[in-house]
Amino acid sequence: MEDLKRRLRDAAAAHAPDRDGMLERVRHGMSRTPRPGPRTARPLSWPRVTLATLASTAALVAGGYTIASTVQTNHPGREAATITAAPAPPSTAFGAPTPSAPPAPPRTQDGPLRSDGAVDPHINAYWSQSNITLQTGAPLDALTLEVRIAQTGGVASTGAWRTLPEGDFTLTTADEGGTLTYRWTLKPGRTVPPGQHVFAVQYNHAPGSRAVTADAYTATATTTTGAPHTVTGTFRPAPSATG
Known part of the structure; x- marks a missing residue:
């Protein structure tokens, strides 16, 4: 042994x-070895x-x-x-994409600036008017109001107006990616006095009751003291409408 x-x-x-x-x-x-068949094991x-x-x-x-x-x-x-055998490296796990953040909720008051949006009750099956009421407790030396009307079919501008002097503002209207956008901008050197002011946009649309859930507005303003303020909101449908 x-x-x-x-x-x-x-x-x-x-x-x-x-x-x-x-x-x-x-x-x-291996290439020459035939498939093994029944055989008697040979002791080694x-x-x-x-x-x-x-x-x-x-x-x-x-x-x-x-x-x-x-x-x-x-x-x-x-x-x-x-x-x-040597262990394999761990696999990399990929997580699900992070969902997009939801849009910011309406903010209808910021400092001395307040706002309200509503569809005018004097509408018909082919035409609508959306009103924005701005109220400020202090003079404003800068103001931009943007109104966005979603293109729900046949939406086209028929005009706009405001209770403030027409010559104090520049108004532009444009189709921007499926949205009819109205934008008022206060001219340099002009001032919005304290009080309640109405802005209105008018537009045709496809026949029938029009949904307003995708319509919105944003107003940004600066007081004469230099403080900035922003309000944003949506529109209440007209009492007789179901939008």
Whole structure:
């Protein structure tokens, strides 16, 4: 028995694994090996099993595997190596896109500036008017009012008016990406006095009751003291309408 152990140690020390040669012999053997059929197992001698185990272990180490641990078997003088492959890197998880933030809610009061929006009750099945009432408790030396009427079908401007002097404002009307936009801008050197002021936009639309849920307005103003204020809101439908 001692002579066998010595021979095994000498064989293991002299063994120099040839990885390329081993892989080539394995591929060659697999291509020529027929499908195994029923056969009687042939007992292997202990030296042959031990040498085969050493050769397999050397091939695995040369192929990039690692020997994780060595455990003792129930047979004295025999060791079995447990072979494990290197762990794969963890995969990257991608989260769901963050939903867009909801639009800001209406803000109809900011400091001395207040606002209210409503559809005029004197409308018909083909024409509408939307009113914006601005109330300021302080003089304004800058004011821009933007009114956005959604293009719900056949929407086209028929005019606009305000209770303040016409010459104090510049008015523009434009179709902007499915929205009819009216924009009043106070001219330089003009002032909006304290009080309640009405702005109105008029437009045709497709026959029938028109929904106003997508219509909105925004007013930005600066008092004579330099303080900025902004109000924004939507329009209440006319009493007889269901928009």
